Amino acid sequence: MIRIGIVGYGNVGRGAEAAVLQSDDMALAGIFTRRPPESVHALREETPVYPMSLLTEQGTGADVLLLCGGSATDLPVQTPELARRYCVVDTFDTHARIPEHFANVDAAAKAGRTAAIISTGWDPGLFSLMRLLGTAILPDGAGDTFWGPGVSQGHSDAVRRIEGVADARQYTIPVQRTVNAVRKGESGFTAREKHTREVYVVLKEGADPQRVAREIITMPNYFDEYDTTVHFISAEEMAAEHGAMPHGGFVIRHGKLGPAHQYSSLMEFKLELDSNPMFTGAVMAAFGRACYRLHAQGRTGCFTAFDVPLGLLSPLAAETLRSQLL
Amino acid sequence: MIRIGIVGYGNVGRGAEAAVLQSDDMALAGIFTRRPPESVHALREETPVYPMSLLTEQGTGADVLLLCGGSATDLPVQTPELARRYCVVDTFDTHARIPEHFANVDAAAKAGRTAAIISTGWDPGLFSLMRLLGTAILPDGAGDTFWGPGVSQGHSDAVRRIEGVADARQYTIPVQRTVNAVRKGESGFTAREKHTREVYVVLKEGADPQRVAREIITMPNYFDEYDTTVHFISAEEMAAEHGAMPHGGFVIRHGKLGPAHQYSSLMEFKLELDSNPMFTGAVMAAFGRACYRLHAQGRTGCFTAFDVPLGLLSPLAAETLRSQLL
Numbered sequence: 160m161i162r163i164g165i166v167g168y169g170n171v172g173r174g175a176e177a178a179v180l181q182s183d184d185m186a187l188a189g190i191f192t193r194r195p196p197e198s199v200h201a202l203r204e205e206t207p208v209y210p211m212s213l214l215t216e217q218g219t220g221a222d223v224l225l226l227c228g229g230s231a232t233d234l235p236v237q238t239p240e241l242a243r244r245y246c247v248v249d250t251f252d253t254h255a256r257i258p259e260h261f262a263n264v265d266a267a268a269k270a271g272r273t274a275a276i277i278s279t280g281w282d283p284g285l286f287s288l289m290r291l292l293g294t295a296i297l298p299d300g301a302g303d304t305f306w307g308p309g310v311s312q313g314h315s316d317a318v319r320r321i322e323g324v325a326d327a328r329q330y331t332i333p334v335q336r337t338v339n340a341v342r343k344g345e346s347g348f349t350a351r352e353k354h355t356r357e358v359y360v361v362l363k364e365g366a367d368p369q370r371v372a373r374e375i376i377t378m379p380n381y382f383d384e385y386d387t388t389v390h391f392i393s394a395e396e397m398a399a400e401h402g403a404m405p406h407g408g409f410v411i412r413h414g415k416l417g418p419a420h421q422y423s424s425l426m427e428f429k430l431e432l433d434s435n436p437m438f439t440g441a442v443m444a445a446f447g448r449a450c451y452r453l454h455a456q457g458r459t460g461c462f463t464a465f466d467v468p469l470g471l472l473s474p475l476a477a478e479t480l481r482s483q484l485l
Numbered sequence: 486m487i488r489i490g491i492v493g494y495g496n497v498g499r500g501a502e503a504a505v506l507q508s509d510d511m512a513l514a515g516i517f518t519r520r521p522p523e524s525v526h527a528l529r530e531e532t533p534v535y536p537m538s539l540l541t542e543q544g545t546g547a548d549v550l551l552l553c554g555g556s557a558t559d560l561p562v563q564t565p566e567l568a569r570r571y572c573v574v575d576t577f578d579t580h581a582r583i584p585e586h587f588a589n590v591d592a593a594a595k596a597g598r599t600a601a602i603i604s605t606g607w608d609p610g611l612f613s614l615m616r617l618l619g620t621a622i623l624p625d626g627a628g629d630t631f632w633g634p635g636v637s638q639g640h641s642d643a644v645r646r647i648e649g650v651a652d653a654r655q656y657t658i659p660v661q662r663t664v665n666a667v668r669k670g671e672s673g674f675t676a677r678e679k680h681t682r683e684v685y686v687v688l689k690e691g692a693d694p695q696r697v698a699r700e701i702i703t704m705p706n707y708f709d710e711y712d713t714t715v716h717f718i719s720a721e722e723m724a725a726e727h728g729a730m731p732h733g734g735f736v737i738r739h740g741k742l743g744p745a746h747q748y749s750s751l752m753e754f755k756l757e758l759d760s761n762p763m764f765t766g767a768v769m770a771a772f773g774r775a776c777y778r779l780h781a782q783g784r785t786g787c788f789t790a791f792d793v794p795l796g797l798l799s800p801l802a803a804e805t806l807r808s809q810l811l
Contacts, residue, residue: 177744181625202744258808283811284751285618288795290810292611295771295798299507397501407751418768419501420529422759424767425733426611429755435747438622441742441750447619463798465806469614469787472621480791484586484616485609 160452162188163342163444164221164245166237168199170404171250173386174228174440176202179225182444184474214241220283221245225449227440239263242461243271246454250280250439257283265461274454279446280439281430282306282408287385288464289410289428297414297424301346305338305353307331309406309435318358321374325368326394330357333409335371342425344413350384358389361397406435427435445472488514489548489770490571492537494525496730497576498553500766502528505551508770510800514547540567547571549773553766558778565589568787569597572780575773576606576765583609589789600780602788605772606765607756608632608734614790615736615754623740623750627672631664631679633657635732639696643707644684647700649692652720654727656683659735668751672741676710684715685724706785733762771798 162449163179165172168190180186180202189207192199196208207376213219224241226249228234234251242264243337251260257278258422268356278284286304293302318327332355337348358375364370372389392400408428416422432438446464450472453462489505491498494516505511506528515533518525522534539545550567552575553562560577567573568590577586585710594601604610612630619628658681663674684701688694698715702708718726733756733767740756742748758764772790775797779788796806 164514173647173741173744178686181746182743226711238718254811257811258804278811280765285734287811289754291795291799291806294810295774295795295800296611296767298509399760400623401699415517416500416503416507418499418506420507422762422763423757424759427757428615429751429753431749431751431753433750434743436744437748437752439684441622448621451494459651463796463807463811465803465811468792468793469617469621471790473617474621474624477791480617481587481789484620484793485580485583485604485789 160184160186160318161448162186162222163447164188164191164212164214164219164224165227166191166241167227167233169227169398169412170195170436171439174434174437175203175227175443176206177437178441178444183443184448184476190431206410207287215244223248223451224348225440225443225446225447226250227443231267231388235260235263238269238324239278242267242273242275243447244273246275248271248279248443248450249277250284250443252283254283256271261461263461264377269460272459272460274450275464276446276450276464276467278463280442284442284464285430286408286410286428288341289455290412291470292466293410293412293426297412297416297426299416299420300412300414300424301343301344302410303346303348303353303414304410305333305356306408307333307406309408309432310404312404314356316382317378318375319358319373323363323371324360325363326361326397327399328359332357332395338411341411342413342427344415344423346347354385355385356382356385357382358387359392359397359401360389361394362391364401377448393435403433404435407431448472486511486512487774488512488548489560489773490517490544490545490550491516491553492540492541492550492567492774493515494518494520495553496762497769498703499528500555500760500763500768501551501553502532502540503763504770507767508774508800511592514545517545528740541570541807543682544575549574549777551766551769551773553769557630561586561589564603565593565602568593568599568601568674570599572599572776573601574605574733574769574776575603576610577604578609578767582610587789589785594649594667594784598785599693600776600784600786600788601774602790602793604789606768610768611756612734612736612754614665615739615752617736619736619740619752623738623742625668625746626738626740626750627667628736629667629672629674629679630734630736631659631771633659633680633732635734636730638730640682640707643699644686647697649689650686651689652687652723654685654723658683664735664737665748667737668739668753670749671739681709682713684713685718685740686715686726687720687725688717729759730761731759733757733780756781774798775801
């Protein structure tokens with residue numbers, strides 16, 4: 160049994176916990192939280208909940224830690240720090256800072272003789288693998304990634320920070336005609352041509368809807384480059400209709416093959432997820448298994464999805480994989 | 486530059502050759518054929534064509550051989566034999582014999598201190614990777630693989646062997662309602678429920694169409710478990726309408742996540758290919774690159790797609806992959 164520790168217990172932490180419970184070859188070593196442990200209720204009562212400080216103060220019996228904190232402030236600190244003592248898997252997704260994060264984690268893991276896999280999940284993670292396959296197999300081609308339809312946590316949070324907003328949910332929606340054009344090999348689309356954004360807002364009493372809508376639509380980086388629609392709804396409608404966290408998307412690669420580049424080839428990978436954090440947790444758990452095995456093979460340092468033989472993600476033995484899934 | 490040799494020059498061999506010509510980091514060491522070399526015309530005049538016997542008689546300057554022969558009789562002999570002297574990649578796809586083929590190639594490659602990757606292409610190969618990801622991430626689920634719409638070479642050949650048949654082309658077509666049911670998590674479908682078969686036949690003069698149709702539809706393994714439609718056409722129509730070799734398919738995995746297994750998750754990978762052999766050749770070329778690099782890392786023995794870190798398929802350096810594709 161691989162003993163898994165879960166560090167940070169938000170939505171993704173719960174997703175990782177549920178995935179470990181579905182995995183016959185894994186056991187939960189514990190949940191590690193910054194909150195008072197007695198205030199955290201794990202999915203199963205017998206799962207121990209510890210203060211996060213325990214991780215650095217003493218041993219925990221965990222073979223691999225799944226780091227379920229945020230990319231903005233948690234993971235840049237936690238992943239290198241914990242990689243000095245443990246095999247770790249994270250979901251670091253601040254794209255511009257991946258090289259720096261990789262270098263920090265690599266140095267820590269090599270010093271600690273541990274294995275770390277960063278930037279797992281579905282994007283980065285599975286979608287990265289699909290982008291890689293697309294460009295490696297169809298070098299003379301074009302492709303793109305679309306997200307949604309689904310809830311973007313980052314954009315929802317950004318709207319919630321606007322004065323007068325009590326609650327908000329932002330849906331990212333791929334533009335179907337652009338998806339179809341990319342499938343035919345067209346490229347060079349703008350952010351506005353690729354996705355639209357739909358925002359559902361519950362206003363605080365007395366807030367001015369026109370001002371709030373204007374602040375949303377013109378918000379730099381988050382909304383100004385998109386066509387955004389704002390809907391004002393009641394707290395009851397928000398609770399009843401927008402409680403789930405669905406997401407998904409497509410990775411499309413179109414390329415030309417043959418001596419005269421005359422043969423079109425389309426590769427497409429699609430995800431449709433009722434729950435983004437549950438699926439993210441499931442991907443993390445599979446990479447946790449791979450991390451454990453890489454370390455058991457004597458490998459140390461930092462890895463990404465590109466460096467991991469995918470057979471290591473499965474609980475099945477190599478011979479079984481060859482006879483059943485190849 | 487990775488010097489690639491192509492062994493066997495049928496449709497897949499030409500696909501591999503075209504893919505090597507599209508790859509900036511590869512050069513063609515030569516084409517190796519059982520036919521008289523002067524009768525073989527490579528895509529570029531300067532590409533040398535050698536008798537296959539040269540491979541075992543003397544060195545050839547090839548770093549990796551792409552073995553483009555058939556799984557029935559060529560590869561079971563060629564792959565182990567050539568793996569004693571060269572790094573090799575094949576497309577062995579006789580499913581029941583993969584364990585035996587793996588063991589033979591592994592012994593040969595270890596004896597020769599070479600690296601071999603077997604069963605590449607899109608199925609086995611890319612589709613195998615998708616089946617593995619599906620089952621590893623969604624263990625509580627179901628899924629299936631569909632092929633087509635596309636031409637099955639094996640089924641076309643089987644029809645051509647019937648007395649009175651001058652030419653034939655067989656299209657495999659997924660049944661859309663079954664595809665949709667699998668996307669919702671249903672499973673347990675029969676061969677007949679998953680695919681239909683459409684056969685286009687040119688008869689020899691005087692042949693009885695009723696007998697030929699009956700022999701096709703009742704042919705064990707190939708057609709008897711499917712709903713098959715037979716169309717008799719002229720040689721002209723065959724040449725005009727059925728000269729291409731399109732193919733493709735889907736790998737679908739549906740699973741349930743969450744503490745009460747309440748969240749549906751759908752993973753789907755799709756290929757739509759104008760030319761099956763050109764795409765197969767392109768996948769082989771990418772695995773040829775990976776084979777070269779595994780060997781450069783000191784790895785020897787037999788590998789499958791499950792054992793290869795996918796980053797090795799790309800010509801880009803690991804840092805570039807992390808900053809551009811992760």
